[in-house]
Amino acid sequence: MNLTQEVKSIRVIGRFCLRMTILVVFAAFGHIGFARSLTALLGMSAVLSAMLATIKREHLPGASLNHWDEMTVYAALGCLVASFDGYFVPI
Numbered sequence: 001m002n003l004t005q006e007v008k009s010i011r012v013i014g015r016f017c018l019r020m021t022i023l024v025v026f027a028a029f030g031h032i033g034f035a036r037s038l039t040a041l042l043g044m045s046a047v048l049s050a051m052l053a054t055i056k057r058e059h060l061p062g063a064s065l066n067h068w069d070e071m072t073v074y075a076a077l078g079c080l081v082a083s084f085d086g087y088f089v090p091i
Contacts, residue, residue, distance in 0.1 A: 012069065023038065046078060
């Protein structure tokens with residue numbers, strides 16, 4: 001399937017928004033607290049995105065958004081949420 005760079009980037013943004021919605025919902029029901037649950041889920045999502053990017057052999061400085069960009073955002077959000085909670089989980 002030969003998609004343009006713009007369509008690929010839109011798909012990545014849509015996929016990211018869907019996953020974030022799911023992560024926030026699961027974190028809301030976590031029994032260790034919202035921030036800690038969300039931090040752990042964001043860390044796992046960052047690892048998953050890195051694995052998928054490696055498996056798909058995506059280039060790090062790609063012309064369009066890809067799993068590496070998602071991984072970066074998940075890791076950054078995880079660090080941000082952890083800083084609000086007062087503890088840090090290295091990702």
